[in-house]
Amino acid sequence: MSKPSDTTAQSRSRLGALLVSPALVLLAAVIGYPIVAALVTSFRTDPTLRDGFFTTGGEFAGFSNYLHWLGQQCGDTSCPPGTLxxxxxxxxxxxxxxxxxxxxxxxxxxxxxxxxxxxxxxxxxxxxxxxxxxxxxxxxxxxxxxxxxxxxxxxxxxxxxxxxxxxxxxxxxxxxxxxxxxxxxxxxxxxxxxxxxxxxxxxxxxxxxxxxxxxxxxxxxxxxxxxxxxxxxxxxxxxxxxxxxxxxxxxxxxxxxxxxxxxxxxxxxxxxxxxxxxxxxxxxxxxxxxxxxxxxxxxxxxxxxxxxxxxxxxxx
Known part of the structure; x- marks a missing residue:
């Protein structure tokens, strides 16, 4: 049995990519967007929420949110016990x-x-x-x-x-x-x-x-x-x-x-x-x-x- 030609293999690859593309788009919308949005929001002060999506509200806060949770920074003082x-x-x-x-x-x-x-x-x-x-x-x-x-x-x-x-x-x-x-x-x-x-x-x-x-x-x-x-x-x-x-x-x-x-x-x-x-x-x-x-x-x-x-x- 002869192997398929390069043209046939390429057409099958394109067909495979076309068939899985709807699933990839759905995954990007359902999983990819929330991950990216959460990552971006983690570097900002608290934004507002409208229609299930974050608005552009909130200012860039750098790593302050992370430092708060890691206990390295709580405003201008150290974190009190039981918080952050x-x-x-x-x-x-x-x-x-x-x-x-x-x-x-x-x-x-x-x-x-x-x-x-x-x-x-x-x-x-x-x-x-x-x-x-x-x-x-x-x-x-x-x-x-x-x-x-x-x-x-x-x-x-x-x-x-x-x-x-x-x-x-x-x-x-x-x-x-x-x-x-x-x-x-x-x-x-x-x-x-x-x-x-x-x-x-x-x-x-x-x-x-x-x-x-x-x-x-x-x-x-x-x-x-x-x-x-x-x-x-x-x-x-x-x-x-x-x-x-x-x-x-x-x-x-x-x-x-x-x-x-x-x-x-x-x-x-x-x-x-x-x-x-x-x-x-x-x-x-x-x-x-x-x-x-x-x-x-x-x-x-x-x-x-x-x-x-x-x-x-x-x-x-």
Missing amino acids: GDQFWTSVLVTLFFTVVTVSLEVLLGLLMAIVMNQAFAGRGLLRAVVLVPWAIPTAVTAKLWFFMFAYDGIVNRALGTHILWTDDAWSARVAVIVSDVWKTTPFVALLLLAGMSGIPGALYEAARIDGASTFQSFLQITLPLIRSALLVAIVFRVLDVLRIYDLPAILTHGGGGDGHATTTLSILTVRQIQQGYGGASALSTLTFVLIFGVALALVRVFRVNLVQSEQHGMS
């Missing part, structure tokens, strides 16, 4: 704390759930369907459900025999958010890992048993290496999700707890700032984007190196 830079760094720490704890728990519990669901037993299909229920429930509904469960006279206190104000104390409010998020999203991680386990040939485990390998050794030497890709995808997805978390803590604890900032994530702080001024909110959203982009880039590079090394090790 202090709020920003507190929300960064809260967001990173939620990310590390929830993703770690979800990966561990999701791996255990995937191992159980990968076994052959009666009712396995029903179990897999039931596991999807928490993930299928809207996040707002999940947050309200756990809000009632963590109430002073709710199910949690009754079951534990405690009298804890879960959504009012700083650390108990964080625990409430972590438990709610882990309950909802662990099934997502479990299903991703289960998909990876389902593709492992049973002959590998049979050969390992013949060689005298224990179940734990088979897990370490066969299961973990072969689900590495699914595991890394689950980690990246969940890390990016938690870094942008808003609705769960906003509804469950109103972004407060204890000192009023115990569960205030970067997304919650950004929404609050929008009510006070678009210039500062745009700078804050840009800083949030830079943080998420940096973490995503680091994860992709580290995991890509790990995948390449594992593939080279498997070929050697």
